[in-house]
Amino acid sequence: QCRGMGVLEHGVEEFEARLRQMTKDIKALRPFRKVEEAVGSFRQSLPLIASLKNEALRPRHWERLVEKTGVSIELDPRKLSVGMLFEMRLERFEAEIGEIVLGAVKELNIERGINEIAETWRTMEFSVIKYFKGSQERGL
Numbered sequence: 698q699c700r701g702m703g704v705l706e707h708g709v710e711e712f713e714a715r716l717r718q719m720t721k722d723i724k725a726l727r728p729f730r731k732v733e734e735a736v737g738s739f740r741q742s743l744p745l746i747a748s749l750k751n752e753a754l755r756p757r758h759w760e761r762l763v764e765k766t767g768v769s770i771e772l773d774p775r776k777l778s779v780g781m782l783f784e785m786r787l788e789r790f791e792a793e794i795g796e797i798v799l800g801a802v803k804e805l806n807i808e809r810g811i812n813e814i815a816e817t818w819r820t821m822e823f824s825v826i827k828y829f830k831g832s833q834e835r836g837l
Contacts, residue, residue, distance in 0.1 A: 702747050705779065709740050741788035746779065748798045749787075753805035758797050765793045 716733055723729050763770050768785045770777070787794060828835045 701779075702743065702750075705746075706743055709736060709743065712736055713740070738786060738788055739783055741791075742783060742786070745787040745791060745794050746782050748794060749782070751798055751801065753801040754798065755801065755804075758801045762790075762794065762797050765797070766790045 713736060716729075716736065719729065759770060762768075766785075766789075768790070770781075770785065
């Protein structure tokens with residue numbers, strides 16, 4: 698887990714602690730409940746945001762995520778922000794995100810395995826010798 702995610706988790710914990718310290722009168726107000734709901738929603742999104750940082754995700758996986766969720770996502774990682782991810786309310790798509798990330802991880806493992814096999818065969822050397830049956834030469 699990256700340092701940024703730890704900062705986000707710590708921030709949510711601190712914010713929730715402050716919310717718990719509010720008086721009953723404030724807690725009864727509708728805006729308080731909305732804020733509390735938003736913070737809870739964000740907390741639920743944190744593991745999903747962390748999973749979307751997985752190195753196995755390729756553009757095709759992001760495109761599939763957009764297709765499955767119907768939520769437009771900025772595919773350029775330099776422009777994608779945590780705020781954008783939060784606005785997407787990712788907690789609604791926990792199963793879909795999990796399925797896509799798991800598939801991406803499996804694909805990456807297969808890709809790495811194929812690359813290892815290809816590298817092994819690329820450097821493999823074979824010795825070719827004449828084949829004899831008895832004293833008769835039968836070819837290479």
